Amino acid sequence: LEETFEFDVIVVGTGPGGIGIALKAADCGLKVLTIEKNELGGTCVNAGCVPSKGLCYMSHLADQLSDCEELETYGISAPKPTLNYPQMLKKIENAQDYHRNLVLKLFQERKITHVFGTAEILKPHHVKVIHRETKETRQYSARFICLACGSKPSLLPLAPVDPDFVYTSDTLDSVKSVPESITIVGAGAIGLEYGSVFSRLGSKVVFIDAFGSIGGNLDAEISHYQQIYMESKGITFHLNSKIENIEINRENRTVMTTFSSESNGRENVQTSIIFLCVGRTVHSDWLPSEIQRTNKGMIYVDSNFETTMKGVFAIGDAIDGPKIAHKAEWEAICLVNYLANNTPVPSRDSVCLPCVIYTQPELAAVGPSEQALKAAGTPYTTHLLAFNSIGRDTTQTKSEGRCKIITSPLFHQGVVEDVIVAVHYWSASAGDLVAEAILAVENRIPLEFFGNVPHAHPLFKSLRFMHKVDLYSTSLQ
């Protein structure tokens, strides 16, 4: 006799991945239960994209308006603005409330059942939930269980989280006043964004990173422009450097970090607080041993997102791959298409996932870095363009930026074509500009193609300019 279930789909977690699964599954006519142990919206709304992008925006706005001399040249006279950090945090809280309410409304509109509580997988198709408010335990069953349970910040064994001195992105919101100084361990996306924010707020910012370049896997040549820019704002980078010791002095309210670098040997830096941004790991303590992990510690899934427990699927930050919201959202759609309509899941290796770091200027990329192509032995050509010489940029004296396009030969129907395989930006609005590049990389478009497609004039920057790259590359400094 076939087992009957209360729901078609149970979704554990309501971040971008879980919301994506729940909404799409309900739209496909499936009966859905969502379970969330914290707040609706997951890491993205509560400790990730929403607070970090909000603080980046507000502090950048003030920064732009601070250059009164520059503004005078535009005919604008205004007093230098000041930043009120508690008010900025209040603005973030309002945005978070808005998003949480929106999720609830979207669930209600689709008759999705939602419970707040901590889920535990009992066996295939069966989940136990300890309800958040009542502490009552209840079991639920479904044909499919989808884990969109996300990830949490990785820690350094020698730097346990401390409520007053050592923070991660999960606890940073408890810092209610601007620290005099901050040491950020890890110069990836999260570290660079918050480093920019605290620098604009007036903190002395120091980075320590084991890699030789900033921005994680981003193209090292392009991210180096950002490093120089941030250094010009007074931010210090210690790269190729490994933390050796952290000592909290509670009386002086300072933390001493000892690190060793390849070039300078052992050094110390004393700051008010430490912010750890050293990667992310899965929430795994609650998963049964039948659900296996990958060698990176994430939940192992096959090509259809199914875990090693039948009927249990996982997506988003909880599985291998970049820890970004649009990956979780894309995987959610693919998974529901598979569960509801049996549509095959596209290969995860071939999908073009853009990466954006919302510093100012922004860093954005789609496709591999030049260093990765070189390491893989792939033939390639690079095209580098300075943005300060083209289009609408010429009307803005402070505009600057770089774009690096990487092309590679593609054998197609007996012909060799040089097609775009990666685009790396360092510029204002790079995160928006990269949208055009995603289509180019996804469709393996030749660079010349953009010369034949009309774009509006004058634009700040677009791939259209790249076919004239030789003309403009002369302006590179």
Ligand code: FAD
């Ligand atoms: P999550 O959003 O982490 O959601 C998982 C949810 O599952 C959580 O709410 C958790 O409470 C819940 N959960 C876990 N276990 C259980 C359980 N047993 N029972 C019930 N509920 C459970 N990405 C971008 O694309 N762009 C950005 O600009 C960006 N900025 C970021 C900035 C910061 C500071 C951080 C930390 C992250 C940022 N990210 C960004 C990454 C993005 O937030 C994540 O990739 C995204 O939230 C992952 O979505 P998810 O649905 O897989 O998991």
